[in-house]
Amino acid sequence: MLNRRVISPKGWPRVKAPGQTTYMKSLLLSAALLLFPAILPAVTQIDLNQSWFFRVDPAASGESAGWQEQLPAEAAPVSLPHTWNIGKYDDYEGIAWYFRTFEIPAELSRKHIELHFNGTFYSSRVWLNGVEIGRHEGGYTAYYFDISAHLQPTNYLAVEIDNRPSASTIPGLALRLRSSNNVWYDWWHYGGIVRDVFLTVNEALLIRRQRIRSDINDSNATLHDMVFLENNSRQNAAVVLRLAAVDPGGQTAAETSETFSLPPGVLNKSVSLKLANIHRWSIDQPNLYRLSAKLESGGKVLDIRQDTFGLRQIEIRDRHLLINGEHVRLSGMTRHEESPWEGLAETPGTMRYDYDDMKALQVTLTRPVHYPQNSYIFDYADRNGILFIPEIPVWQFSEKQLSDPKVVALAKQQMREMIEQNANHPSIFAWSVSNESEMSTPGGRAYFHALRDMIREIDPDRFVSFADDSLPAVDRAEDAAAQDADFLMMNQYFGSWAGPKSGLVPALDKINRVFPGKMLIISEFGTPGIFAADSVAGDQLRVETIREQMAEFARRDWIAGAIFWCYQDYKSHHNLWPGVQEGYVDIGVVDEYRQRRPSYQAWKDANAPATLAAEWNEWAYKVPSGFTIAVAPKSEKELPSYPLHDYLLRWEVRDERGTLLASGEKSLPLLNSAETISGQLPENLASRKLALHVQLLRPTGFAAAEGTFEWRHEEDGGQTIPEMKGIVVPKE
Numbered sequence: 001m002l003n004r005r006v007i008s009p010k011g012w013p014r015v016k017a018p019g020q021t022t023y024m025k026s027l028l029l030s031a032a033l034l035l036f037p038a039i040l041p042a043v044t045q046i047d048l049n050q051s052w053f054f055r056v057d058p059a060a061s062g063e064s065a066g067w068q069e070q071l072p073a074e075a076a077p078v079s080l081p082h083t084w085n086i087g088k089y090d091d092y093e094g095i096a097w098y099f100r101t102f103e104i105p106a107e108l109s110r111k112h113i114e115l116h117f118n119g120t121f122y123s124s125r126v127w128l129n130g131v132e133i134g135r136h137e138g139g140y141t142a143y144y145f146d147i148s149a150h151l152q153p154t155n156y157l158a159v160e161i162d163n164r165p166s167a168s169t170i171p172g173l174a175l176r177l178r179s180s181n182n183v184w185y186d187w188w189h190y191g192g193i194v195r196d197v198f199l200t201v202n203e204a205l206l207i208r209r210q211r212i213r214s215d216i217n218d219s220n221a222t223l224h225d226m227v228f229l230e231n232n233s234r235q236n237a238a239v240v241l242r243l244a245a246v247d248p249g250g251q252t253a254a255e256t257s258e259t260f261s262l263p264p265g266v267l268n269k270s271v272s273l274k275l276a277n278i279h280r281w282s283i284d285q286p287n288l289y290r291l292s293a294k295l296e297s298g299g300k301v302l303d304i305r306q307d308t309f310g311l312r313q314i315e316i317r318d319r320h321l322l323i324n325g326e327h328v329r330l331s332g333m334t335r336h337e338e339s340p341w342e343g344l345a346e347t348p349g350t351m352r353y354d355y356d357d358m359k360a361l362q363v364t365l366t367r368p369v370h371y372p373q374n375s376y377i378f379d380y381a382d383r384n385g386i387l388f389i390p391e392i393p394v395w396q397f398s399e400k401q402l403s404d405p406k407v408v409a410l411a412k413q414q415m416r417e418m419i420e421q422n423a424n425h426p427s428i429f430a431w432s433v434s435n436e437s438e439m440s441t442p443g444g445r446a447y448f449h450a451l452r453d454m455i456r457e458i459d460p461d462r463f464v465s466f467a468d469d470s471l472p473a474v475d476r477a478e479d480a481a482a483q484d485a486d487f488l489m490m491n492q493y494f495g496s497w498a499g500p501k502s503g504l505v506p507a508l509d510k511i512n513r514v515f516p517g518k519m520l521i522i523s524e525f526g527t528p529g530i531f532a533a534d535s536v537a538g539d540q541l542r543v544e545t546i547r548e549q550m551a552e553f554a555r556r557d558w559i560a561g562a563i564f565w566c567y568q569d570y571k572s573h574h575n576l577w578p579g580v581q582e583g584y585v586d587i588g589v590v591d592e593y594r595q596r597r598p599s600y601q602a603w604k605d606a607n608a609p610a611t612l613a614a615e616w617n618e619w620a621y622k623v624p625s626g627f628t629i630a631v632a633p634k635s636e637k638e639l640p641s642y643p644l645h646d647y648l649l650r651w652e653v654r655d656e657r658g659t660l661l662a663s664g665e666k667s668l669p670l671l672n673s674a675e676t677i678s679g680q681l682p683e684n685l686a687s688r689k690l691a692l693h694v695q696l697l698r699p700t701g702f703a704a705a706e707g708t709f710e711w712r713h714e715e716d717g718g719q720t721i722p723e724m725k726g727i728v729v730p731k732e
Helices: 026-034 175-180 348-360 375-384 405-422 442-458 501-514 535-554 598-606
Strands: 005-007 044-047 052-056 076-078 095-103 112-117 123-128 131-137 143-146 154-162 197-202 205-217 220-231 237-246 252-262 265-275 289-297 300-309 314-317 320-323 326-328 330-333 430-435 463-468 488-491 520-524 559-564 570-572 583-585 610-616 626-633 644-655 660-671 675-680 689-697 703-712
Touching: 112 123, 131 143, 205 289, 205 300, 220 237, 220 252, 220 289, 237 265, 252 265, 320 559, 348 375, 375 405, 405 430, 405 442, 430 442, 442 463, 463 520, 501 535, 535 559, 535 598, 610 689, 610 703, 626 644, 626 660, 626 689, 644 675, 660 675
Parallel strands: 005 044, 330 559, 430 463, 463 488, 488 520, 520 559
Antiparallel strands: 044 197, 052 076, 052 095, 095 154, 112 143, 112 197, 123 131, 123 154, 205 220, 220 265, 237 252, 237 289, 289 300, 314 320, 320 326, 570 583, 610 626, 626 675, 644 660, 644 689, 689 703
């Protein structure tokens, strides 16, 4: 995570309607800068998300009409992030433009100023003051342009976006499916400036990024930080680079400095620090450190960069996944970045709501979908303990596409951008280079080797794999690119697209025979509603899939994880109900509006890492005097299962009026076997109904398991069961 000062003065910059004058309160910017004297010498980030204008260009005539030089008529005001594929232009595929003006105060005119885009779908061309300053292809990664030489006191910015796919775009036409005439990719083509835009103001010397790696030995660690420096002047500069590592408690854990000469151009500087008594990162103890890099010259601070990182060891050993030496079997679900109200142009509120809900669903592992995620989501995973396998959107590509030099080059570009922007996130443990493509072909294997070798060069500490839906068809491991992956990922839809559900067990048994040394993660499974008569029946099939297939995965300890497709229904042109040309794929545990289906609770129950039970201590015409709660972790023979450190058991009892009668909690430093906890109730209760609510809480605050156990007076429907001490009715 990058920490830099952001300036977004209300009302600045402002743009008036087409044909009217534009202006900006430059003095307001100067005043805003003075509010942050400690940051002033280093980088300042200026938000540009407001005051844009938008217009579609179906005839692709905007450039010839001079839109790159002057705002066209009929342009509509918008704010960023923005996608045009909601509302009036819902299914528009083609070119559209974005425009805005901004001013640069004279005191900034000699600074190094860059224009940053965090995501534009799909390809972009950018003009500043009528001059094309650059292009970018790829809808989910960030890029920037040095605009210092092109700036004027008042500046006109124009951005052309094209969301049309082809056989050589990524994502692109799924030519593996050519025979079915299903050559689109199976999610919506949300065109637009879909993530934040901002300016950065620097001195000529700056820190571009850091790449933080670590070696861990017991309670100590050595950090290896590669600091990517730039000198945009024409002269050597004597500089001091200072590094400081701050621990999760906010204390400086280590610091160092180095003096050297920074020549014009780019210099990558390697610096090491030693940390003692470290706090490791894990799914339930997501401890984050911060590494601050400060560049100085002549006693002046030129730039400051701060990135968070985590110290953890993730291994694959004997076909098992280990985090910090502990065997884990994880589960989760995928999620598309989209909703009916924002599409791909998501804001933090939507992302936070969905991921909080997914944590309530016990998600500890996800891919998370077919494309690089918003940086907010990676930060969330770091803070809340979710392992990620990010992927570039090479979806359903044919061997011909995978052999196309243009496709390979573009895939490398997108993978490199994703890694360089996100490699410090401890939540990421592997990279995926494709999904459901023809990888078990000569061209597919060559593609995988090219991407894998590049990844190992720039990020040697992480695993590399891809999502494969053809593993059961492989007869010889040496014929498949999967044999050269660090672990297997299997997309399987037995019971729907892949055939009868009875095919799952033979498929898993064959994979075990063909790849006897490989760990497997089920990278997709689920049930689309279209395989039933209606949505209600489809979700009942989904519930059966969850219960039956998770049990099959659990029986095979070489299956280290399972990822359900999908959290929410998502927009598409395909896999819809008969006769529907566009809409939402009925496949989520919640619908597109986040309304929960029965499969939501089925997944939540199946994926709790522990079980809860309770008994009342008195029964038969008497109100209970107390109760006993039993909590037990799942074993390594179950999925999910992982060590439970520093959990908290919390309980409360209420009567039929909701009055709190008793409550309590117990800390569980290590829950590695069943434990019981007893509680007492007040004497002489006159209640006819009691409800005991129990929660097992993670250290991060989310409930890992919870249940409500009710007692009712026998005359009100209680049962007489001699072998029980009370009447336990699990609440639906």
